[in-house]
Amino acid sequence: xxxxxxxxxxxxxxxxxxxxxxxxxxxxxxxxxxxxxxxxxxxxxxxxxxxxxxxxxxxxxxxxxxxxxxxxxxxxxxxxxxxxxxxxxxxxxxxxxxxxxxxxxxxxxxxxxxxxxxxxxxxxxxxxxxxxxxxxxxxxxxxxxxxxxxxxxxxxxxxxxxx
Amino acid sequence: xxxxxxxxxxxxxxxxxxxxxxxxxxxxxxxxxxxxxxxxxxxxxxxxxxxxxxxxxxxxxxxxxxxxxxxxxxxxxxxxxxxxxxxxxxxxxxxxxxxxxxxxxxxxxxxxxxxxxxxxxxxxxxxxxxxxxxxxxxxxxxxxxxxxxxxxxxxxxxxxxxxxxxxxxxxxxxxx
Numbered sequence: 001x002x003x004x005x006x007x008x009x010x011x012x013x014x015x016x017x018x019x020x021x022x023x024x025x026x027x028x029x030x031x032x033x034x035x036x037x038x039x040x041x042x043x044x045x046x047x048x049x050x051x052x053x054x055x056x057x058x059x060x061x062x063x064x065x066x067x068x069x070x071x072x073x074x075x076x077x078x079x080x081x082x083x084x085x086x087x088x089x090x091x092x093x094x095x096x097x098x099x100x101x102x103x104x105x106x107x108x109x110x111x112x113x114x115x116x117x118x119x120x121x122x123x124x125x126x127x128x129x130x131x132x133x134x135x136x137x138x139x140x141x142x143x144x145x146x147x148x149x150x151x152x153x154x155x156x157x158x159x160x161x162x163x
Numbered sequence: 164x165x166x167x168x169x170x171x172x173x174x175x176x177x178x179x180x181x182x183x184x185x186x187x188x189x190x191x192x193x194x195x196x197x198x199x200x201x202x203x204x205x206x207x208x209x210x211x212x213x214x215x216x217x218x219x220x221x222x223x224x225x226x227x228x229x230x231x232x233x234x235x236x237x238x239x240x241x242x243x244x245x246x247x248x249x250x251x252x253x254x255x256x257x258x259x260x261x262x263x264x265x266x267x268x269x270x271x272x273x274x275x276x277x278x279x280x281x282x283x284x285x286x287x288x289x290x291x292x293x294x295x296x297x298x299x300x301x302x303x304x305x306x307x308x309x310x311x312x313x314x315x316x317x318x319x320x321x322x323x324x325x326x327x328x329x330x331x332x333x334x335x336x337x338x339x
Contacts, residue, residue, distance in 0.1 A: 079313065079335060079337070080312070083333060107339075108339060112339045116321045116326070116328045116337075117311070117312065120339045124336060125335060
């Protein structure tokens with residue numbers, strides 16, 4: 001929207017701020033790391049499938065962290081998996097974004113008290129941009145989370161990332 | 164097709180003292196108690212005998228009986244001293260359609276049970292899980308290491324009744 005509303009001064013020239021252009025490009029093709037953990041991953045896959053169609057927002061699964069822009073932590077993060085997730089996150093190039101999906105990834109969910117093997121929130125290991133509540137969240141909720149992330153990216157500046 | 168009592172009599176005649184007894188606690192099915200260091204011999208007989216043919220180990224599970232005495236350790240935390248850990252074997256004959264439950268009991272301080280890996284391959288990962296969760300050592304298991312918890316987990320065995328979760332694992336805070 002915002003970007004193409006700018007005036008056309010010539011047939012082939014669009015005038016826009018660099019910030020706007022970069023943000024528009026980034027938020028329109030958020031490639032997510034093809035990565036799922038538990039029952040939330042089923043909802044995430046449903047979101048990618050034809051009925052909810054994640055691809056209409058430019059979200060496609062990418063099978064290597066080196067070419068991914070975002071990672072959706074979709075499910076229970078065990079302590080054993082947390083060390084692996086940290087490594088995947090470190091392998092992703094900047095700018096990188098994290099959506100924490102579902103109660104388990106947000107705060108440990110039903111395992112908060114007796115889950116001896118569960119990390120109580122992925123934000124103890126990597127910085128989270130958007131938290132999506134639910135157990136598991138419906139695809140609509142995940143889409144809302146993505147829109148929130150897009151909104152966040154739209155307001156970024158090249159000079160510094162808004163945290 | 165045989166009922167548990169008949170199978171128990173068969174085993175008792177074959178193995179004498181190795182078979183400790185038949186535990187009848189309704190509503191569960193009768194359970195045959197066996198010496199932990201002789202379970203392999205009994206298992207082989209159960210599988211290969213023509214009128215038993217127990218070709219499937221449905222599940223092998225560990226249990227903390229928590230029948231020891233409760234003591235306080237140096238930090239004031241409650242520990243269980245003495246008592247036993249148990250391993251239960253649920254067998255099924257796909258051919259003759261009968262079932263039996265076996266049980267071995269081993270001391271908590273040095274829990275050792277003979278592996279049945281060479282009889283039912285199912286027991287490979289099941290024994291690793293019982294080792295991971297309860298610390299039961301399966302003698303003669305070819306690859307006895309943790310299966311679910313991290314390999315470098317040092318806080319003990321999580322399903323024991325006196326298990327205490329650590330504050331930190333690799334710099335990550337564990338409690339809520």
